[in-house]
Amino acid sequence: MMELLDRVYAAWGDADAFAALYREDATVVMPGVLRQGRAAVRDSMAAAWAGPLRGSRPIDEPVDVRVFGDTAVVVSRAGILLPGESSLAPGAARLATWVLHRGEVAAYTNTPGIA
Template identity: 45%
Template sequence: MTITQDQKKEEAAVLEVLEGVYNAWNDGDADAFVAEYLENASSILPGVYMKSREEIRAAMGHSFAGPLKGTRAADEVLDVRFLNDEAAVVISRTGVLAPGETEAPPERTVFATWVLAKRDGKWLLAAYSNSPSVRPAGRPM
C-alpha cells in the first residue's frame, strides 16, 4: 500500500501532539502537558483512572513537583493507525529517565496506547493508557 502525502501529513500532525506532551514532561510543565488533551480526556495508569484534563493536569503537577521532578521521558513510536479521518491510535514504548540516565531501566518502561481525535482540524488526545513493558515473573499472558 502506498502512503499518500496527506497521510504522511496527518501522521506527522498526530506525532507532533505526542512530541508536545513529552517536551512538556521534560520541562516539568503540567499545564503544557495537557494543552492538547480534550477536556473530557481520560488516562489510565497502573492503579489510577483519571477522567478529565483537569484531573490529569493536577496529577502531573503533583508528580512533576515530587516523584517525577527532574525526570525525562524517552518515547519510541511503534505503530500509528488511523481508524478514520478523525480518529487515530498510537502505540509507543516510553521510558522514564532519572537525571543523568541515557536509558530507562525495564521497571520504568511502559507500553502506551494513545487515542487521538481530530476536532476543528486539530488532533487532540482523547485517551491514554499504559502498561509495564516487563511482565512480572510467573504471570501468564
C-alpha cells in the same frame, strides 16, 4: 497527528501546557490509576513533577500507528528517565496506547512492557 506527541513531550514538566493538549473529557489509565478529565491530568502531573518526576524526561518510540479519519491510535514503547539516568531502569519500560483526536489527546494508557 504525530506532531501532537512531539508537543506533549515538549510540554513535559509544565502541567498547564501539558494538560492543555488533552481533551476536556480525556481519560488516563495506568497501573492503579484512573484520571478522568483535563483538570485531573493537570493536577496529577503537577504533583508528579513537584515530587518523584522532578527533572525527569520521557521517552516514547511509536511502534504502531493507525489513522482512522481524524483519529489515530498509537502504540509505543515508553518510559521515564529520572535525573542522571541514560537508560530505563529494570522494570521501567512501558507499552503505551494513545488515542489522538483532532489535535488533542483523547485517551492514554500504559502497562508494564518490554524494553
